[in-house]
Amino acid sequence: MPPLKAPPYLAQSEIFQSFTPLAFEAGRAIMGVYDRGPSVTLKADASPVTEADGLAEALILEGLGRCLPNIAVVAEEACSSGYFPPTGERFILVDPLDGTKEFISRNGEFTVNIALIEDQVPIAGVIFAPAINRFCYGERGLGAWHCKTDADSTDVVELLPMHTRPQPDGGLVVVASRSHRDAPTDAYLETIAVDTVVSAGSSLKFCLIAAGEADIYPRFGRTMEWDVAAGHAILNAAGGSMVAIDGSPFLYGKRERNFDNPGFIARGWRE
Template sequence: MDLSTLLDSVEGIAKQAGDAIMAIYSRDFSIEEKEDKSPLTEADKAAHEVIVAGLNALPEGVPVLSEEDAEGFTGADANGRYWLVDPLDGTKEFIKRNGEFTVNIALIEDGRPVLGVVVAPALEVSYLAAQGVGAFKVEWGEGKDSERQPIHVAGKPAEGATWRVVGSRSHPSPDLAEWLEKLGSHDMVPMGSSLKLCLVAEGVADVYPRLGPTCLWDTGAAHAVVEQAGGRVETLEGTPLSYATPSEKLNPYFIVWG
């Protein structure tokens, strides 16, 4: 499997899904409520349809696990591979119209994200990565060159320096204050969706502690970007965040280190 060529294809699919989202973002849209009380919009459904059709048309024939059809997932293929998709990550940010929402597509192989594409269509920015290829940021729109720019984490701050911490805009955690107190001097940067991991990947933030609930599809794509940019996504016990058991949709608490 040529991950470089596959990355190009998946980037195109994610941007098509972004276009479908923006067509709905520009007008009034309906909002439903899922069983878990989280919101669901027309845009979630439209992006899901675009992505599933695009991934199923690829020659690799890899099964798809999407947030919007988790029950339809039949398991990884014989090589331990599956697509992990959040068609619209940050639905609350979408509803607030603050632009901080993304399309997330990851390729999982033997429990690890080996390819990831994160597209933020309202911000006109993408983050891309594949094992052996690297991690990149792409900015498009007026005045932008749409070229892939290599990105890398900043590394641990110098002794006594202030940590740049990125945190959730919509999901504050009561455990976070205690963790930050132990960290020491820090500045907090609020951000929505998987963009939090991407800020660490590009060196704009040093760490992202997530001491609250997330699902596999919230993190898979950006996790790939962080790893290929030289960072780590680890549980509180220091083990890499794993995607080996997709039937268990919830992630444990984790820390993204630059």
Template sequence: MFKEICKIAKDAGNAIIQVYISNKIINISYKNDNSPVTHADHIANKIIKDRLSNIYPNIPILSEEDSNNIKYNQNWDIYWLVDPLDGTKEFLKKNGEFTVNISLIEHGIPIIGVVYAPYFNVLYYAFEKKSWKINKIGEKKQIFVNQTNIPKYIISRSHPNKKLHDFLKNKKKYTIKKLGSSLKFCYVAEGKAQIYPRFGKTHIWDTAAGHAIVTGAGGKVITYSERKNLNYFLSSKVSLINPDFLVLS
């Protein structure tokens, strides 16, 4: 299954790149929360949903690009959770830091996660509680979180936040890297960073694939206030917005 999902993610990513490198004007609209969406988002969404529906017709799909008209059953025990283009702001800024995210949720836990960064041609995936990276020349290696004496905090490039500033001000020795999209999860998973603190609004499709990759690499994703594992049980949610959370190596 995971090989098929990786292929779908790469095909969607390649379609996104065709829009990214073209000289055509990118049509931009805005969702209810004022976040941007482009026709690249819609193209990738159609590829992913069509292919998943054809291969696994009995597994329902919850995708960000249906978020203005979400139809889902809170009693789903298993479902696909998809963000066809995570990091649309980075896509529009032309810095390459955007991804395709596909995850399979079973009983509230992401058991498969695929994150593909098409601009860098790098793919991360988690399967059977292990995580892997395939680089741009096709080399595959298992990845693991890594502890250091001076931790690196990886933070959002496009979402500055006062709560994050307050969180960091009492820390002593550390470094910071700013990065877009779910690549932040992947950097923790492969040991390039140790902590990703996230305050402010994210949705479950923003985090599930990266969450799977972090846990497969030996890390964890916990809520900030209660220090419980971030979960994807639809039945327990009043909305599809995550609480503040920490990604830890």
């Protein structure tokens, strides 16, 4: 991937410097599997997994062990194998390949997600979609940033600031899951003013809101903390917010639930 040009205060961030190259490295490994066609197996919960998931996670875990050795890492494939590491007030969540169904269907809407949690709140996150070359990063106090990369270019790519848009007076642009839309989501959409519904896969839904391309993302079905933490961090940094369905704060480190999430509403504004 080409090098990124970031403003000095972002480039000096230890988290940015750690997460970004690892997301790109994992993305390259994923695309190597994607280009030749993955083999697919099923986990114990019947969700699909490919060799790209394990390969990308191994690269990220090895890199985080070098860059941030004193921060515990909760990673999807390790947890799927029954390993839930001890976590403190500060830990990292990793989804090495979010949107495995999109990966298998070859629509390009899959991502690498890495997020830092502090006191149950996501304070930094990176999302990289290697098939469509979309990169997003957000960090508390440093804002949200994005760019289109070019895997075949050596030119420097400039990161651009990313902001949500104001809550519209009229209908909302709603982003919904491409693979997991359900009846409760449809019922919820009947209760709000909707202009357009846009389908998207993986954590790209958060990126659309953070970039001001959509307004709200309701999710009633099951997700895990590593699915949403990076997107939540980016959305917060871009001016948006996310709450549980009942309006309570959406928090992380839910060990009693094995990092399973309640439903949530992600939106481009704060209340």
